[in-house]
Amino acid sequence: MSGESTQTHEFHPDFKRSAAAAVADERIGIVFDRATRLNFDKRRAIMPELGRPMAIRELAARIKDHTLQNLDRYLDQLVGNIRKHGGQVHFAETGDQANEIITGIARDAGAKLIVKSKSMASEEIELNHEIEKAGIEVVETDLGEYIIQLAGEKPSHIVTPVIHKTKEDIAALFRDKLGIEYTVDPEALTAAARKVLRAKFKAADMGIIGANFAVAETGTICIVTNEGNGRFCSSRPRVVVCLMGIEKLVPRMKDLSVFLKLLGKSATGQRLTCYTSLITGPQRPGDFDGPEEFHLVILDRGRSSVLAGEYRPVLRCIRCGACLNACPVYRRIGGHAYESVYPGPIGKLITPLLASLEEYPDLPTASSLCGACLDACPVRIDIPTYLLHMRNDLLKQGRMPWTWRIGFKFWRIGMSSAFLYRWGLKFGRMFMWLLSKDGWLKWLPMDGSGWTDHRDFPLPAKKPFRARWADLQKQLDAEEGR
């Protein structure tokens, strides 16, 4: 299980350190909790409109599984159709190759200014950084991404990248970077960004877009946005490049409707995202607009090894962000603590899968396995189960701390014998009692300190549940005269 590093420069992620810093910052918890709950509640309220939401989610999962099972065939079909429509197709095995291809296209086109709509794949490969290194200006045109770019930060959510910023933060940023008067009026702030971006759209030589879906049978790229910026990026510039991961395929146009129904609802609780654009190659005679050149760059970057292994269903992900909104860990620590393009529950899987478990050994363990992510996921990815499998991978690779290995060994022995389990509980309680004060533990050794550093731990009940249950049974039997 290894791929290419998420970062192109020297980078050593340390989730534990970042998560601890995020927990210590009360503001992060408040901002993320408020914003994620809003989308979480909206999703829950709108899903029943589907009639039988679970049946549609299961159908979406089946369509994705079928596509992934036959990915070679559908990729061939997509490529054939894109070429038939006059588009050019490029394959990139690594992020570096994708960056080279795209900067090469920009150079050949003599591009000075590129407008870009939101693309997680481009975040993965740090495309903007590479384009700027080539001396070309690139401007993010999704409002959230634009704010992030101005601030020189990274997105903290898959769908709402600027979720960590308040309107006061944005007001100060726009005052400093755009030279406008300080205002927290969202309309005035949006109008200021719109003015800058309109001028960029008009002057751009090249547009870069991502792909929410690619339809194999027609060679159509589908992008959804709430601001219409994707439409500008794909229709106004002379050259357009679409960067997509290999897993973005759906076989037929009628399959697309299943995913469009789910995506807007799961992401932001909208019936449908405001703008759904279908792009099929460059401008043809008689077309009102469209680019002269259309390039599709298909990115692998570790995806085909995921496809070949037990984690294949993870590639069903349609990047709706619903699992992030549902996750109690993400709500508390925010997106930046994961030190990855993909935060939250899906990030704990996809990041080690696309980069390496060696680089991100803490992510699979950063979960209470509560199952809220599975409950929210529109394509039914069983994230908790795959996290357990990944913990097992850590164990096999000898990356689990020795305290965990020994602890779980004892746990397994204890759980396999009723006698040992009972005595283990007795001794465990006795040990805790020695360390306790007034029924509470304020300090636990080794990994137990992860709990007691932040809160006290209660002593287990004097009489265990099994003994109380047996007493209750006896009492009931006595009452019934048995």
Ligand code: SF4
């Ligand atoms: S794992 Fe599921 S819920 Fe999470 S982003 Fe992907 S599709 Fe959405």
